[in-house]
Amino acid sequence: MRFENTLEFAKKLDNEDKLASYKDEFIFPKVNGKQVIYFTGNSLGLQPRSAKKYVDEVMEDWANLAVEGHFYAEKPWWDYHERFSAKLGKVVGGKPSEITVMNTLTVNLHLLMATFYKPEGKRFKIICEEKAFPSDQYMIASQVKFHGYTEKDAVVKIEKREGEHFFRTEDILAKIEEVGEECALVLIGGVNYYSGQVLDMELITKAGHAVGAKVGWDLAHAAGNIELKLHDWDVDFAAWCSYKYMNSGPGNASGSFINEKYHGKKDITRLEGWWGHNKERRFLMEPEFQPEPNAHAWQISNAPILAMAPYLASLEMFDEVGMPALIEKRNRIVAYLEFILQEIDKEVDASFEIITPSKQEERGTQLSVFLHGEGKELFNYLMEQGVITDWREPNVIRLAPAPFYCSFKDMYNFGQILKKGILKN
Ligand SMILES: Cc1ncc(COP(=O)(O)O)c(C=O)c1O
Numbered sequence: 001m002r003f004e005n006t007l008e009f010a011k012k013l014d015n016e017d018k019l020a021s022y023k024d025e026f027i028f029p030k031v032n033g034k035q036v037i038y039f040t041g042n043s044l045g046l047q048p049r050s051a052k053k054y055v056d057e058v059m060e061d062w063a064n065l066a067v068e069g070h071f072y073a074e075k076p077w078w079d080y081h082e083r084f085s086a087k088l089g090k091v092v093g094g095k096p097s098e099i100t101v102m103n104t105l106t107v108n109l110h111l112l113m114a115t116f117y118k119p120e121g122k123r124f125k126i127i128c129e130e131k132a133f134p135s136d137q138y139m140i141a142s143q144v145k146f147h148g149y150t151e152k153d154a155v156v157k158i159e160k161r162e163g164e165h166f167f168r169t170e171d172i173l174a175k176i177e178e179v180g181e182e183c184a185l186v187l188i189g190g191v192n193y194y195s196g197q198v199l200d201m202e203l204i205t206k207a208g209h210a211v212g213a214k215v216g217w218d219l220a221h222a223a224g225n226i227e228l229k230l231h232d233w234d235v236d237f238a239a240w241c242s243y244k245y246m247n248s249g250p251g252n253a254s255g256s257f258i259n260e261k262y263h264g265k266k267d268i269t270r271l272e273g274w275w276g277h278n279k280e281r282r283f284l285m286e287p288e289f290q291p292e293p294n295a296h297a298w299q300i301s302n303a304p305i306l307a308m309a310p311y312l313a314s315l316e317m318f319d320e321v322g323m324p325a326l327i328e329k330r331n332r333i334v335a336y337l338e339f340i341l342q343e344i345d346k347e348v349d350a351s352f353e354i355i356t357p358s359k360q361e362e363r364g365t366q367l368s369v370f371l372h373g374e375g376k377e378l379f380n381y382l383m384e385q386g387v388i389t390d391w392r393e394p395n396v397i398r399l400a401p402a403p404f405y406c407s408f409k410d411m412y413n414f415g416q417i418l419k420k421g422i423l424k425n
């Protein structure tokens, strides 16, 4: 489709957008009395209007039922976490039995590594990407040290080529092959937080398995953003936070995927607690742990119901709309944003460099823009004008038009504000 950089054209695209009405289902902050243009759904998604109702429901149950709420609330708390599995399974391509919601992202990855990172003899290395999100870097370094290795010996980082902005699949595969039988685990971000690049998770998972390693994915920037088929790709484990594209609220609970081939296996070890115990017998207070026959075996503590409530509210919306419709809109709105950036660049000669892959299958909702000539002043100007983006050193703004609540008109208006901001300097 040929795009136009006009308000009429943007409105036409909004009229054709089947998801347009969902914008009203979210609460927008305001700047100068006007709803912001929100590009940071890749950091913290907006609040769904329904979230408060779900939280209020728990508050009411707590007030009226107190301890009895565990079993007699309308949505009882003792198995509240199970409500997520089937619906989240559709979002990430896992069987319901492979999905559980618990803790937070870095914590879950640590817990999953307790199961899946078992260094032994020659096989002790973890392959990850260079400049991973800092929490992942700290986490992986601390894991190898925990097992008595040094970061230098045990962490292998896949590098981008000189002057390039994203990883080449062939380089990732070559590194896995090179590390070979020394590789215990491959653990990478499925969508890179900085560039927005989507990795070929199926191929990389296969390559990891071919050298005898386990393969896990940090899906912080992937869940609710791109199509995932964790089960079909035979991924061993994955975890994601829910506060980005999944709009569950700040610091909220993380989802985890654990491949069914590890369920109910005697030779699997994990860090355990009573919420992972056979649910029918959980309250019999028996001395010996009997794991749930599914991913819930990895649960440890009783679930934080108040935190989970807004996640459930948001998940219901994902279920109503479905990932295919979100992805269809995402592709169109990201392409339109890319077009607007290119048009403005031409008009004002700004030299933006989009450091996100241009191929649709290699990117999701995020476009990262390297501002060669411009800098922090432009970012600040955008914020003052109600365009919420984020800044990543040294000179990158990230723009993620979440398909649930961003409109084509937002993209057009953003272009006009951007142009003014550049001409002002
Ligand atoms: C790729 C990635 N990993 C880990 C994190 C940290 O997650 P948390 O603070 O929820 O553990 C984030 C975002 O904060 C992220 O983008």
Ligand SMILES: Nc1ccccc1C(=O)C[C@H](N)C(=O)O
Residues within 6 Å of the ligand: 042, 043, 044, 133, 193, 220, 251
């Ligand atoms: N959880 C946060 C708390 C405070 C500030 C940012 C975050 C983010 O999520 C950042 C995000 N992971 C990123 O890709 O930059």
